[in-house]
Amino acid sequence: MRSSKSLLAVTGSVALLLALAGCSTADPEPTATPDAPVPVETPTSTPTPEPRVFTLPDSCNAIFPQSRVDSWESEGIVLLGGPDGKYGNAYLNDKTPEERAGGISCIWGYEDSEVSSYTVSVAPLTQETRPDIVESFTEQGLNEATDASGTVFAVQGDTTLNPAVFNRLLGQGWVSVIATIGGPDSYTESVAIADEVTELVYTAG
Numbered sequence: 001m002r003s004s005k006s007l008l009a010v011t012g013s014v015a016l017l018l019a020l021a022g023c024s025t026a027d028p029e030p031t032a033t034p035d036a037p038v039p040v041e042t043p044t045s046t047p048t049p050e051p052r053v054f055t056l057p058d059s060c061n062a063i064f065p066q067s068r069v070d071s072w073e074s075e076g077i078v079l080l081g082g083p084d085g086k087y088g089n090a091y092l093n094d095k096t097p098e099e100r101a102g103g104i105s106c107i108w109g110y111e112d113s114e115v116s117s118y119t120v121s122v123a124p125l126t127q128e129t130r131p132d133i134v135e136s137f138t139e140q141g142l143n144e145a146t147d148a149s150g151t152v153f154a155v156q157g158d159t160t161l162n163p164a165v166f167n168r169l170l171g172q173g174w175v176s177v178i179a180t181i182g183g184p185d186s187y188t189e190s191v192a193i194a195d196e197v198t199e200l201v202y203t204a205g
């Protein structure tokens with residue numbers, strides 16, 4: 001009888017241990033899913049702007065696009081002074097500052113009156129000549145600014161006495177436009193003329 005009870009006790013103990021073992025077994029931890037790789041943008045290189053080169057024209061016919069010449073001729077405005085002009089370099093008694101710097105000055109005006117309307121000049125610019133040229137602008141009371149092409153010294157002028165004056169100093173060149181009759185409209189036109197000239201004489205190398 002004792003043997004039967006002992007066997008039952010052992011069997012019950014084994015069953016109890018198995019039940020406890022089953023209860024103590026923890027659920028497996030969930031496996032972490034690795035994060036998706038973050039896309040890396042490949043940096044794009046900024047193109048280096050091409051160096052611009054100044055070229056001094058040798059004639060007044062070479063400093064404007066043909067559209068400007070045609071427009072002026074339709075208004076009766078012709079080339080009076082400067083290379084290729086009606087009176088050549090004899091139109092002015094003295095050389096312009098741009099001519100003294102080794103450049104050219106072109107005087108455009110109405111054919112019937114032969115009075116200048118626009119004086120457009122182009123001259124070379126060096127580190128040696130630049131300080132004196134800038135000083136002359138300061139003495140004239142011109143306003144200094146900067147645009148996409150270079151340093152600007154200008155004044156709007158008025159319709160009664162003072163001309164509109166626009167000077168642009170490039171890397172190696174100087175473009176200037178003087179409208180005999182100043183004022184807002186003439187100044188705006190002078191800037192447009194200077195832009196056209198700059199486009200032709202200051203190009204990518």
